[in-house]
Amino acid sequence: MAPKHEDKSNVSRRDFFKTVGVTSVATSILTSPKTQAQEGQAEVLGPGTVPIRLTINGQVRDFQIEPRVTLLDTIRNYAGLTGNKRVCDRGACGACTMIVDGRTVYSCSTLAIDVQGKTIRTVDGLASGDTLHPVQQAFCESDAMMCGFCTPGFVVATVAMLEKYPSATPEQMQRELNGNVCRCGTFNRIYEAATKARRGQAFQGTVDNLAAAVKSEVTRG
Amino acid sequence: MAKQDIPGRRPTTQPVPAEAAKTYAWPSSPTLIGTSIMRLDGPDKVTGRAKYTFDIARPGMIYGKLIRSPHAHARIVSINLAPARQAPGVKAVFEWKSAGSEVMYQGDVVAAIAAETESQVNDAARLVRVEYEILPHLVNETQGLKPDAPLVFQDGNTSSSSLQETGDLDAGFKAAAHIVEAEYSTHVITHVCLESHGAVCEWDGDNLTAWVSTQGVHATRQQIARNLKIPETNVRVICDHMGGGFGSKVAADAPIVAAARLAKEAGRPVKLMLDRKEEHLDAGNRPSAFARVRAGVSVDGMLTAFEATTWGTGGAGQAANFPLPYIYQFPNRRREHTNVYINAGLQRPMRAPGHPQGCFVTEVLMDELADRANMDPLELRLKNLPPTAPDAMWREYYQMGAERFGWDRRHPTGDPTPGPIKTGMGISANTWGGGGRAGNAHIDILSDGSVTVKCGTQDLGTGTRTIVPLIAAETLGLPLAAITAEIGDSALPFAGVSGGSTATAGVGPAVRIAAGLARDALFARVAPTLGVDPEALVTNNSRIQSKDTPSTGMSWKDACKLLGAEPISVDGQWEPGLSSVNTSGVQFAEVTVDIDTGIVKVKRILAIQDCGLVLDKLTTESQVYGGVIGSLNFALFENRLLDQRTGQMVNPNMESYLLGSMADIPEIDVVVVDQPERGIIGVGEPPTVPTASAIANAVRNATGATIRSLPLHPDRVLAALQQTKTGGATV
Numbered sequence: 001m002a003p004k005h006e007d008k009s010n011v012s013r014r015d016f017f018k019t020v021g022v023t024s025v026a027t028s029i030l031t032s033p034k035t036q037a038q039e040g041q042a043e044v045l046g047p048g049t050v051p052i053r054l055t056i057n058g059q060v061r062d063f064q065i066e067p068r069v070t071l072l073d074t075i076r077n078y079a080g081l082t083g084n085k086r087v088c089d090r091g092a093c094g095a096c097t098m099i100v101d102g103r104t105v106y107s108c109s110t111l112a113i114d115v116q117g118k119t120i121r122t123v124d125g126l127a128s129g130d131t132l133h134p135v136q137q138a139f140c141e142s143d144a145m146m147c148g149f150c151t152p153g154f155v156v157a158t159v160a161m162l163e164k165y166p167s168a169t170p171e172q173m174q175r176e177l178n179g180n181v182c183r184c185g186t187f188n189r190i191y192e193a194a195t196k197a198r199r200g201q202a203f204q205g206t207v208d209n210l211a212a213a214v215k216s217e218v219t220r221g
Numbered sequence: 222m223a224k225q226d227i228p229g230r231r232p233t234t235q236p237v238p239a240e241a242a243k244t245y246a247w248p249s250s251p252t253l254i255g256t257s258i259m260r261l262d263g264p265d266k267v268t269g270r271a272k273y274t275f276d277i278a279r280p281g282m283i284y285g286k287l288i289r290s291p292h293a294h295a296r297i298v299s300i301n302l303a304p305a306r307q308a309p310g311v312k313a314v315f316e317w318k319s320a321g322s323e324v325m326y327q328g329d330v331v332a333a334i335a336a337e338t339e340s341q342v343n344d345a346a347r348l349v350r351v352e353y354e355i356l357p358h359l360v361n362e363t364q365g366l367k368p369d370a371p372l373v374f375q376d377g378n379t380s381s382s383s384l385q386e387t388g389d390l391d392a393g394f395k396a397a398a399h400i401v402e403a404e405y406s407t408h409v410i411t412h413v414c415l416e417s418h419g420a421v422c423e424w425d426g427d428n429l430t431a432w433v434s435t436q437g438v439h440a441t442r443q444q445i446a447r448n449l450k451i452p453e454t455n456v457r458v459i460c461d462h463m464g465g466g467f468g469s470k471v472a473a474d475a476p477i478v479a480a481a482r483l484a485k486e487a488g489r490p491v492k493l494m495l496d497r498k499e500e501h502l503d504a505g506n507r508p509s510a511f512a513r514v515r516a517g518v519s520v521d522g523m524l525t526a527f528e529a530t531t532w533g534t535g536g537a538g539q540a541a542n543f544p545l546p547y548i549y550q551f552p553n554r555r556r557e558h559t560n561v562y563i564n565a566g567l568q569r570p571m572r573a574p575g576h577p578q579g580c581f582v583t584e585v586l587m588d589e590l591a592d593r594a595n596m597d598p599l600e601l602r603l604k605n606l607p608p609t610a611p612d613a614m615w616r617e618y619y620q621m622g623a624e625r626f627g628w629d630r631r632h633p634t635g636d637p638t639p640g641p642i643k644t645g646m647g648i649s650a651n652t653w654g655g656g657g658r659a660g661n662a663h664i665d666i667l668s669d670g671s672v673t674v675k676c677g678t679q680d681l682g683t684g685t686r687t688i689v690p691l692i693a694a695e696t697l698g699l700p701l702a703a704i705t706a707e708i709g710d711s712a713l714p715f716a717g718v719s720g721g722s723t724a725t726a727g728v729g730p731a732v733r734i735a736a737g738l739a740r741d742a743l744f745a746r747v748a749p750t751l752g753v754d755p756e757a758l759v760t761n762n763s764r765i766q767s768k769d770t771p772s773t774g775m776s777w778k779d780a781c782k783l784l785g786a787e788p789i790s791v792d793g794q795w796e797p798g799l800s801s802v803n804t805s806g807v808q809f810a811e812v813t814v815d816i817d818t819g820i821v822k823v824k825r826i827l828a829i830q831d832c833g834l835v836l837d838k839l840t841t842e843s844q845v846y847g848g849v850i851g852s853l854n855f856a857l858f859e860n861r862l863l864d865q866r867t868g869q870m871v872n873p874n875m876e877s878y879l880l881g882s883m884a885d886i887p888e889i890d891v892v893v894v895d896q897p898e899r900g901i902i903g904v905g906e907p908p909t910v911p912t913a914s915a916i917a918n919a920v921r922n923a924t925g926a927t928i929r930s931l932p933l934h935p936d937r938v939l940a941a942l943q944q945t946k947t948g949g950a951t952v
Contacts, residue, residue, distance in 0.1 A: 139263070183413055
């Protein structure tokens with residue numbers, strides 16, 4: 001698995017040469033209990049397809065895929081859940097962020113075969129029906145998105161942060177959200193949305209009446 | 222002094238408003254326009270339900286990939302597709318270039334292939350055998366300019382554009398009390414759209430449906446048809462959501478055309494999306510800019526003369542020009558520009574093409590001239606700006622900003638505070654043409670009261686999907702939720718490319734006019750029942766009523782019932798009078814520089830920006846935030862690095878091609894100045910012009926180091942500090 005960062009890590013992502021994701025894909029094959037033979041001899045899986053069972057957003061799903069397929073590609077291409085995006089494909093940008101057993105991971109740099117038996121949460125599973133998760137609502141209210149391609153990763157990272165630190169300090173918020181990149185430049189408003197969601201200020205409503213909650217703030221220069 | 226043309230702007234003479242534009246002028250007291258409206262596709266984007274091209278899955282869809290040159294310059298000796306064709310899952314493969322032709326940069330397309338799965342197409346692509354004869358290449362501007370450089374480009378490694386000359390340069394320099402002579406430069410950056418370039422293409426007989434990540438569904442349709450030599454009516458381009466373009470997605474480029482051809486050959490829908498490396502190599506970039514400048518200022522702080530030799534590269538055969546000098550008025554000037562070609566990916570328009578470069582050269586020069594003249598940089602600027610006008614408000618914005626930002630707390634060049642952390646402030650201005658020229662919209666009002674607006678524009682993330690129904694709702698007196706908007710499809714009425722900050726100013730007037738015509742058509746149908754003249758009717762809060770006696774009226778729903786089997790169906794077209802051109806804006810930056818490590822941190826930015834009529838305050842502000850952050854990345858992080866020996870890019874990824882993230886982002890104070898009387902202009906580009914220059918000036922102000930080039934990476938800042946200490950120039 002490719003953990004996004006350890007709790008104590010205070011290293012800015014741009015200062016830290018991000019081979020973590022890439023190398024852990026390689027090493028995880030060696031260390032995963034699934035791929036280790038009982039008596040010390042390596043069990044070879046692949047290159048053909050193998051059965052894989054994943055628990056995605058509370059649902060158990062079975063796949064027949066090659067062992068080299070990442071968690072992200074499995075969920076996008078085989079489970080049809082396309083919310084999380086593939087952008088850098090090397091664990092550097094966070095658009096693929098998912099929560100696995102309570103921790104954020106770069107799913108582009110995590111093999112699906114390695115997360116069998118674990119609880120996988122993606123952006124697609126956060127809302128319940130038409131009721132948005134408070135973090136999603138806060139993102140809408142603060143316009144914490146433009147093109148929206150990084151947004152799923154940021155939403156998941158924010159949810160994970162607030163589950164870990166319900167009263168996150170500004171420093172914790174900045175650090176926990178520092179593993180994601182937005183090219184349109186919506187950081188300030190993502191921070192604002194995260195703050196709003198932390199304080200429980202996000203409007204509690206459904207997708208349909210979000211538009212009705214529009215505030216009128218006519219400011220003429 | 223006579224008013225000069227300001228490079229990079231549209232002609233300021235406006236066409237006379239046409240009839241419909243007069244009839245449907247923007248409302249003087251709007252209910253929705255100018256307020257903060259949440260973008261309507263927000264819920265789709267935050268839940269992952271929004272379908273981008275990358276997310277499209279079609280029955281039987283297979284995956285395409287391009288095979289590209291690893292070499293900066295080579296001749297293709299042979300291409301052998303046979304091993305790839307026999308690989309598992311392969312359904313189509315063809316040559317893009319043929320043996321004997323040349324590849325001009327790393328990433329130049331050689332062949333295309335499609336297979337059942339992504340893994341299979343990646344495996345099979347590696348089996349395509351291409352034999353190359355390596356040819357000499359040029360990697361940087363200096364090599365390209367050398368007279369004895371190998372002739373890499375048939376018509377020459379450089380091309381000169383015409384000389385620009387105004388006034389009397391000699392007299393200008395004679396009038397100067399101080400002269401600055403220096404060389405400035407900015408670097409090449411790539412667009413780094415998070416959704417890569419690409420398409421999903423599906424044929425039904427001779428008809429092609431293409432889901433394309435594009436800034437222009439109509440333009441892309443035309444280009445696909447031309448490329449495939451099929452009738453335009455046979456092509457439909459769809460783009461519901463797209464993950465960033467910034468100017469790089471305005472053409473039907475290789476991945477789109479290849480996807481269509483692969484789909485034809487395979488008889489299956491094909492998805493072909495570039496990977497991150499391809500995206501850096503062959504999906505556009507912002508050209509470099511170099512300027513050797515000599516400029517003079519008089520003893521009383523008036524600019525007198527500007528002479529520049531400039532050059533830059535747009536890669537393997539593209540121009541690299543930029544407006545210079547930028548905004549400030551040098552009465553006597555001369556400039557000669559040369560485009561240099563190198564073996565690297567081609568430039569494409571990138572958010573305010575040319576302006577960040579010209580702005581950097583001019584604004585940094587301005588601070589140096591101010592120091593020579595012993596003046597505050599703000600004062601020098603105020604003295605030399607073009608005359609104030611609605612489209613030239615820099616003087617007012619600078620003064621407003623100075624107060625808001627606390628410019629009076631700025632110290633002269635070089636922070637005297639002891640210790641390694643130095644603080645400084647800088648300023649810079651921007652302008653952009655924007656404005657609209659064309660656009661169409663169609664409105665249907667049906668007997669059940671439903672309203673649909675159809676417009677073949679697209680939403681890059683700027684909020685077009687929200688703006689279109691917003692204008693219709695305002696005009697019809699309905700809540701936003703009552704309007705259905707259809708955009709992002711070439712089957713809808715023609716609208717232009719979302720580029721040059723022209724999308725909203727193009728389609729906004731069309732929607733306003735269509736909605737106005739639809740409203741008046743409804744009035745005509747309702748008036749007899751109400752027993753009043755149609756001209757006496759108004760819409761208000763989902764009701765149609767008499768202007769003078771509001772009790773005479775009926776609800777929107779009841780009014781529409783009168784339509785029966787003949788709904789209202791009208792078209793509107795862009796006309797002059799509801800949009801305008803040319804914006805102005807200024808930015809202030811405060812930074813800290815650690816002179817031991819060279820690390821620059823931006824503490825805060827103030828951005829004051831006008832863009833004519835503000836439609837949705839929320840999404841307008843978002844564009845300003847985005848522009849500022851894009852420019853901050855340009856100043857501090859991004860840099861396309863080419864290996865001097867091989868001509869290959871050494872950082873075609875997102876871990877060593879740097880972009881700022883949360884911890885790098887300063888407090889940004891956005892002030893959007895609404896100018897409703899000017900109509901729509903557009904704001905996508907101007908805010909990304911000046912931040913980098915303001916940051917560079919702030920670094921100079923903090924440290925006293927001579928900063929004349931970007932990016933301000935720590936090693937380069939340290940080098941500048943060292944050189945300044947030892948009395949030399951420059952970074």
